[in-house]
Amino acid sequence: MNSQDLLLDVKDLRIFFFTDEGVVKAVNGVDMKIHRGRTLCLVGESGCGKSVACRAFLNIIRSPGRIVTGEMKYYRQTGNGQQDVIDIAKLDPRGKQIRQIRGKEISMIFQEPMTSLSMMHTIGDQIMESVLLHNQVTKAEARRRAIEMLDRVGMPKPERIVDEYPFRLSGGMRQRAMIAMALSCNPSLLIADEPTTALDVTTQAQIVDLIRDLQQQLNMSVLYITHDLGVVAEVADDVAVMYLGKIVEFGDVETVFHHPKHPYTQALLRSIPKISREREELDPIQGMVPSPFRRPTGCQFHPRCTQAMEKCSQIEPRVTTVGENHTVQCLLYENL
Amino acid sequence: MTNPIPHTGLQPALQMGNPENLLEVTGLKKHFPIIKGVFAAAQGYVKAVDDVSFSIRKGETLGLVGESGCGKTTAGRCIVRAYPVTAGQMLYQLRDESVVDLAAVPEKELSPFRRDIRMIFQDPYSSLNPRMTIFEAVSEVLRVNNLCSPSEMRDRVEALLKRVGLRPEYMQRYPHAFSGGERQRIVVARALITNPRLVVCDEAVSALDVSIRAQILNLLEELQADFDLTYLFISHDLSVIRHICDRVVVMYVGKVVEVADALDLYTRPRHPYTEALLSAVPIADPRGRETRKHIHLQGEIADPSNPPSGCYFHPRCKFAQQVCREQTPELRTVGKNRQAACHFAESIQLQGVIS
Numbered sequence: 001m002n003s004q005d006l007l008l009d010v011k012d013l014r015i016f017f018f019t020d021e022g023v024v025k026a027v028n029g030v031d032m033k034i035h036r037g038r039t040l041c042l043v044g045e046s047g048c049g050k051s052v053a054c055r056a057f058l059n060i061i062r063s064p065g066r067i068v069t070g071e072m073k074y075y076r077q078t079g080n081g082q083q084d085v086i087d088i089a090k091l092d093p094r095g096k097q098i099r100q101i102r103g104k105e106i107s108m109i110f111q112e113p114m115t116s117l118s119m120m121h122t123i124g125d126q127i128m129e130s131v132l133l134h135n136q137v138t139k140a141e142a143r144r145r146a147i148e149m150l151d152r153v154g155m156p157k158p159e160r161i162v163d164e165y166p167f168r169l170s171g172g173m174r175q176r177a178m179i180a181m182a183l184s185c186n187p188s189l190l191i192a193d194e195p196t197t198a199l200d201v202t203t204q205a206q207i208v209d210l211i212r213d214l215q216q217q218l219n220m221s222v223l224y225i226t227h228d229l230g231v232v233a234e235v236a237d238d239v240a241v242m243y244l245g246k247i248v249e250f251g252d253v254e255t256v257f258h259h260p261k262h263p264y265t266q267a268l269l270r271s272i273p274k275i276s277r278e279r280e281e282l283d284p285i286q287g288m289v290p291s292p293f294r295r296p297t298g299c300q301f302h303p304r305c306t307q308a309m310e311k312c313s314q315i316e317p318r319v320t321t322v323g324e325n326h327t328v329q330c331l332l333y334e335n336l
Numbered sequence: 337m338t339n340p341i342p343h344t345g346l347q348p349a350l351q352m353g354n355p356e357n358l359l360e361v362t363g364l365k366k367h368f369p370i371i372k373g374v375f376a377a378a379q380g381y382v383k384a385v386d387d388v389s390f391s392i393r394k395g396e397t398l399g400l401v402g403e404s405g406c407g408k409t410t411a412g413r414c415i416v417r418a419y420p421v422t423a424g425q426m427l428y429q430l431r432d433e434s435v436v437d438l439a440a441v442p443e444k445e446l447s448p449f450r451r452d453i454r455m456i457f458q459d460p461y462s463s464l465n466p467r468m469t470i471f472e473a474v475s476e477v478l479r480v481n482n483l484c485s486p487s488e489m490r491d492r493v494e495a496l497l498k499r500v501g502l503r504p505e506y507m508q509r510y511p512h513a514f515s516g517g518e519r520q521r522i523v524v525a526r527a528l529i530t531n532p533r534l535v536v537c538d539e540a541v542s543a544l545d546v547s548i549r550a551q552i553l554n555l556l557e558e559l560q561a562d563f564d565l566t567y568l569f570i571s572h573d574l575s576v577i578r579h580i581c582d583r584v585v586v587m588y589v590g591k592v593v594e595v596a597d598a599l600d601l602y603t604r605p606r607h608p609y610t611e612a613l614l615s616a617v618p619i620a621d622p623r624g625r626e627t628r629k630h631i632h633l634q635g636e637i638a639d640p641s642n643p644p645s646g647c648y649f650h651p652r653c654k655f656a657q658q659v660c661r662e663q664t665p666e667l668r669t670v671g672k673n674r675q676a677a678c679h680f681a682e683s684i685q686l687q688g689v690i691s
Contacts, residue, residue, distance in 0.1 A: 045545040170636055200403040200572065205616035205630035227546065230575065230618030234625055253622040271550035272620055273579035275602060277690050282579065284550030288515050 006075050007189055007221050008034040008057065013070035013089070015052055015061060024292040026052040026065065028245035031319060034189065039215060039222040041232040041253075043268075044242035047289055050225050053242075054191050057223070058102050059093045076105065077188070104134040107182040111194040113174035117166040123150070124162035127181045134185045149180040153210060172203035176210070183214060190215070191223045196231065208234055229272055233257060238325070241265045244289070244300045251326035261328040263305045299331060307332060350435040352427055353391070358534060358566050359415065360391040364424035364439070366410050370641060382641045384410040386590035388424075389667065392534065397560070397567040399581035399598065401574060401613070405637060407590040408570045412536045414439075415568065416455050417446055428453075431533070447481060454527035458539035460519035464511040470497070471507040474526045483530070492529065499562075500525045500555060517548035524555065528563065536568045541576060553580060574617045578602055583673075586610050589638045589648045592667050596674035603688045606676040608653045611686040619689070647679070655684050 015027040026049040034040050042050045055061055057072060072088040091098040107130075110116040118126060127146040131137060137145070143162065150158035153176040166174055175195060182190055192211060196204035212235055215222050224235055232239055232253070239256040241249040241264065249262040260266045270283040287304045290296060296303050302312035309331065317329045353360055366385040369378035385407040392398045400408045414421050417438060426438040428449070438449060457463040464473055474493050478484055484492065494504040500521045511519055520540070527535055537556070541549045557580065559565060571577050577584060577598070584601050586594040586609065594607040605611045612631040619628065633652040638644055644651050650660040659679050667677040678684075 045547060172636075201574065201616040202403060202612060202633055204618070206632055208618070209630055209632070228618065229546070229620045233620045233622045234618045234628075236622070257620070257622050268546060269620070271547050273550075273553070273575045274620060275575050275578045275617065275689055277599065277603075279579060282550040282554055284554060285547035288517055288548065289545070 005035045005037075006033060007036050008032075008075070009071075009073040010034075010057075011071050011073075013053065013056060013072065014068040015049075015056055015065055016068050017065040019064055022293045025245050025295070026292075027056065030070075030242075030245070030247055032240060032247065032250075034221050034223060035238075036188070036221055037215075037219045038237040039212075039224055039235055040238045040240060041236035042223065042225045042240050042242060043227065043229065043232050045227060045289055047244075047292065048242045049245040050242050051193055054108070054193055054223060054225055057088060057189075057191060058106055058108060059088055059091055059098050060102075061093075074101065074106075076101075100134070103130045104185040105187055106189045106191065107185070107187040108191040108193065109175070109178045109182045109195050111197050113171065113178045113198075114166065116178065117174060119166055122163050122165055123169070123177045123180075127162075127177075127184050130181060131184050145184060146180070149184050150177070152214070153177075153180045153183070154206070155180070171199050172206065175199060175203075175207055179207070179210065179214070183218070186218060187220055189221045189223065191225070193225045194227070195224075197226070197228070204231070211235070229268065241268070244295060246300065246329060248301065248330065249328045251323070255323065255326050259323075261322050261326070261333060262301075262330050263307050263332075264301050267304075267306070299329075350427055350437055352429050352435055354393075355429075355433075356393050357391040357427075358394045358429055359438075360425075360427040361411075361415070362389045362425045362427070364388045364411065364414060364426065365422040366407075366414050366419060367422045380641050383590045383643065384640060385414060386640075388587070388590070388592050390585045390592060390595055392566055392568055393583075394429075395560075395564065395566055396582040397569050397580055399577040399584040400568060400570045400587065401572065401577050401584060402587035403572060403613075403637060405589075405640065406587040407640070408587050409538055411587070412455070412538050412568060412570045415534075416450070416453050416536055417441070417443075418455075451477065451481070451483075451530040452532055453534045453536065454530065454532040456520075456523055456527050456535060456537045456540045459543050460516055460523055461543075463523055464519055466511055469508050469510055470502075470514075470522055473511070473522065474507070474529055477526075477530055493525075496525045496529055497522075500528075500559070501551075515548075516544055517551060520544060520548070520552050521555065524552070524559070528559065528565075531563070532565070534566045534568065536570065538570045539572070540569070542571060542573060549576075556580070574614065575620075586613065589643055590640050591648060592675075592677065593649065594674070594676045594678075595667070596676075599690070600671075600674060601688075602690045605686045605688055606670050606674065606681045607649075607678045608655055608684070608686065609649050611688075612652075614689045615687070617689060647677075655680055 010032040013027055013030040017024040017026055044050045067089050070089055074086045074088050076084040078084055124146045128142040131142040131145050147158045147162050150161055155161050155176050196207050236253040239253050240247045243264050249265045267285045271285055285304055298313040298315055299317050302308040312331055317331045319327050319329055320333045321327050322333050364385055367381040367383050370380045372379045402408045421439045427435050428438050429435055471493055475489050478489050497504045502521050541552050581598045584598050585592055588609050594610045612633050615631040635652050638648050646662050647660045647665050650656040665677045665679050667675050670676045670681045
């Protein structure tokens with residue numbers, strides 16, 4: 001993949017939360033590349049920092065959290081085939097420039113569609129808001145666009161739904177409305193934060209298929225955050241496995257599922273129940289995710305790792321390339 | 337056994353259909369009234385569970401699956417008699433092999449059965465009282481029922497906490513000091529402290545992270561072997577159900593649509609709804625994902641207060657014929673150990689997810 005395809009290049013991103021009890025290093029040195037037209041899945045257990053990292057790409061980290069260091073280079077395509085490079089980390093969170101990007105070029109869908117939609121406004125008004133904000137169009141044109149988007153996400157009777165309030169819709173319909181809103185300005189990157197976790201399996205399958213189809217039609221990049229490895233296997237081109245604020249393994253979906261290198265990735269895959277002829281015994285990861293205030297030294301996974309060596313508690317592993325487009329942070333693979 | 341159940345003496349001698357069954361549910365109904373207006377008259381009923389029949393064999397794990405709103409939780413709660421049931425029979429075989437109808441036992445005489453049939457809830461954060469220590473929470477049922485002396489109580493709680501993988505030294509702590517996985521272990525201990533025979537696990541692992549989920553699933557399996565337990569495992573997660581269940585009951589809008597051995601169900605479903613449900617399960621293997629097709633059901637799940645005519649699934653079913661709009665299909669035997677409620681269960685070819 002050449003640099004033309006690069007959309008977002010994140011380097012050494014660190015986001016700390018300065019709470020009364022101490023500093024929580026929610027994201028602690030994340031490198032990530034998002035390419036045009038591809039889907040990257042960010043997978044990890046709760047508290048690993050995956051949602052916080054994604055919020056950083058829109059520069060919407062809430063206090064007491066702060067982006068401490070790092071750069072997030074956004075390669076923005078200008079009309080004449082040229083590229084602008086903007087470092088999102090350096091932008092003022094309330095400034096004009098990030099507000100032009102947010103919701104237009106990078107947009108986001110959230111987990112709980114009931115809490116992220118306004119219940120005081122109709123679906124149509126909420127979609128039209130971002131259309132009117134980012135485009136020089138009349139209200140009638142924006143409304144037409146809202147109906148078109150609702151139709152595109154498979155909403156039945158979009159002309160009627162456009163004037164409905166969110167409480168009248170089912171969970172799956174609300175999530176479709178959220179997607180319509182996020183896509184109304186043709187974003188180049190869609191961030192989907194657990195978009196199907198609150199939904200039933202049949203609805204989840206529809207939403208997953210919808211996001212994949214729309215991605216192919218619109219050629220946008222998707223950053224898909226989930227804890228469900230099944231969903232990852234269905235949608236991802238690339239997978240980033242996160243543990244305690246670090247990306248411990250990155251690779252394409254086939255490699256991560258069939259040739260995982262990091263002991264955490266391997267253990268995660270062993271601990272999920274599979275639908276197969278034989279009932280296999282589950283092999284859970286020992287222990288639990290440590291408290292954010294008492295992170296282990298060295299490799300943060302070492303207390304739970306079955307292959308831990310003595311040096312793992314002292315040395316912090318670096319990013320090691322173990323194959324084409326495949327990196328891992330583990331001492332087992334350093335100095336090879 | 338520690339708590340023998342006295343005969344209620346109110347019912348005529350009942351008999352199980354099959355002596356291997358621990359519980360036989362027949363024609364169970366639970367209708368919730370929709371109350372509107374000043375005179376609080378029922379304007380209609382939400383038929384959360386509508387004529388449900390299934391049985392649970394001794395020592396097995398029976399899965400109850402379906403989407404939200406299908407009535408699986410309500411059915412589970414009826415079995416523990418959290419609600420009075422609207423109609424139906426729930427025959428329960430006691431330790432001495434006599435049979436009692438749980439649906440007919442008066443509220444005041446339920447307490448021995450509440451020790452025998454216990455429940456594990458989904459959310460370990462809201463199902464533990466934050467103002468009770470772990471010891472108080474686990475021993476509460478022993479204390480309020482005066483089931484044992486304080487010293488014996490301490491020993492029992494200690495032994496059980498150890499068995500579920502917690503350190504008994506921590507039993508004077510409050511729930512906030514524990515993580516989600518540990519809390520779920522506490523909830524498991526609380527359910528097992530009375531030496532129950534049947535445990536209703538309502539989405540017991542759904543709120544847990546993958547690594548913790550595997551620990552709790554393994555723990556539940558070990559405890560089943562150790563204490564000779566029977567589980568009714570209610571879940572929407574079909575991979576968990578495949579892992580833990582021997583047999584599966586599939587529900588749709590308050591009705592049972594299919595009952596089968598787990599492997600048979602996943603290999604060859606007999607009801608179109610089961611097929612659609614199975615096809616939607618994300619498989620954790622990227623290989624062959626292009627060939628896997630999700631079946632997209634048309635429309636929305638039916639409204640249990642105003643269900644469609646005939647088969648409740650017909651508006652979304654690609655096989656629907658005129659008869660499906662007119663006649664409600666009965667749950668009937670369609671093969672060895674399996675039942676389906678579909679007019680065309682034998683003639684349609686459905687795709688499973690295990691080849």
